[in-house]
Ligand SMILES: Nc1ncnc2c1ncn2[C@@H]1O[C@H](COP(=O)(O)OP(=O)(O)OP(=O)(O)O)[C@@H](O)[C@H]1O
Ligand SMILES: Nc1ncnc2c1ncn2[C@@H]1O[C@H](COP(=O)(O)OP(=O)(O)OP(=O)(O)O)[C@@H](O)[C@H]1O
């Protein structure tokens with residue numbers, strides 16, 4: 001019940017939002033009750049799901065609204081607590097509070113019993129809200145492209161998680177994304193990742209333009225093109241995570 | 249003299265670091281005195297240039313060291329004020345200062361007269377330091393991939409710049425990156441960008457795996473593969489920017 005999964009990597013543009021949407025939607029299709037929370041002021045979760053939220057996380061964190069009142073239904077079994085650019089001005093305000101790194105955790109606690117999974121979509125850099133997401137998380141899922149700079153980003157994230165949560169055991173899975181088996185650099189780097197992190201490495205999500213098209217269309221990959229490589233790869237990841245988190 | 253150019257876009261992974269390295273290095277090869285400043289705690293500028301900095305921006309902003317003492321020479325005419333993960337812990341500390349959005353500007357002022365250009369590499373999200381970069385900037389350069397979510401990110405960035413700098417005139421150029429003319433979605437979106445932003449849109453940087461390889465190798469694209477598409481496209485961008493900023 002109420003597992004809070006932070007989906008994060010210091011590196012930008014490596015598939016965090018795409019993973020939150022398609023893992024969350026995949027679990028919801030299996031009957032799990034899922035909440036997606038966006039802590040990135042770009043507010044890409046709402047765009048990628050094709051919905052227009054009336055209320056956002058800003059109201060729950062800054063204006064004192066109940067988080068439950070800011071949640072909207074995005075799909076059956078799939079709720080969304082969205083973000084927008086108002087969150088940009090929240091960061092300096094939040095960091096002046098003595099409990100600045102626990103604000104999100106406090107807002108999400110009352111929601112935990114209504115959901116099987118709460119996924120938090122983090123932005124690129126380590127903002128005040130990304131620290132909040134890590135503090136609230138019971139589990140951390142790390143997407144990464146199979147490239148030099150992204151892999152370096154993982155090492156730094158581990159250090160960060162260790163210093164925030166006195167240990168890195170909450171990092172449960174590393175998901176290689178946008179994997180292109182035709183590039184010899186990619187195949188070599190994937191083997192390096194598997195050698196370094198062993199069983200933490202999930203099977204890669206292959207590069208697939210249908211994933212980019214689906215987010216532009218505001219649909220999950222299952223709605224946009226059920227038979228695409230992207231849909232097959234994310235469905236396989238959902239199965240692996242269901243087993244990891246003992247869901248059905 | 250001393251133009252401060254923030255290279256930023258709320259969207260992650262769209263070529264900010266690659267643009268800072270190859271525009272900075274291109275201008276340095278033309279004889280400009282260039283400083284690159286990294287405000288992203290990933291510290292990817294140093295990695296992409298293949299150098300190991302002894303001191304970082306953290307010391308100049310938090311420990312009170314003179315910024316000039318934290319600068320290292322990366323190439324002829326090309327200096328670097330690097331970042332590392334210590335910058336992660338700086339954000340909450342900085343935001344408690346009353347002048348929190350001007351800290352970088354104050355640190356860079358004494359350096360302005362030694363350089364023709366100072367490029368600031370921003371991280372993905374709108375962190376305290378990204379706000380600092382925008383406040384210090386005389387000019388803003390916005391890289392963007394030719395994709396739906398990145399283009400949406402530009403609209404939000406404009407709003408942000410307008411609210412921080414009472415107007416968006418400092419946004420001088422938008423650089424389409426990773427452009428793949430074979431994808432029909434890309435060509436259509438590029439035309440949409442040109443229709444919306446007109447002369448602000450520079451000719452696109454085409455997708456070119458040599459750019460990814462060069463950053464993994466710690467080299468500029470001119471050092472790694474002078475005849476590649478990436479080198480030609482960035483050299484052309486450097487020419488356009490030299491004309492825009494009346495340099496030689
Ligand atoms: N496996 C894939 N194959 C092809 N394109 C993909 C894949 N996964 C994601 N994309 C596309 O790559 C771009 C970046 O993905 P996404 O926005 O999910 O990354 P992000 O890590 O959330 O970025 P940010 O750092 O800005 O939050 C998007 O246009 C997305 O549609
Ligand atoms: N034109 C291009 N063609 C192919 N690959 C590219 C191109 N430009 C950049 N890349 C690669 O894409 C990845 C992302 O680029 P880069 O790190 O410069 O983006 P960024 O916007 O700085 O990311 P972040 O948000 O993490 O700071 C890198 O591996 C880089 O080498």
Ligand SMILES: [Mg+2]
Pocket residue numbers: 016017018040044121122123
């Ligand atoms: Mg995202």
Ligand SMILES: [Mg+2]
Pocket residue numbers: 264265266288292369370371
């Ligand atoms: Mg970067």
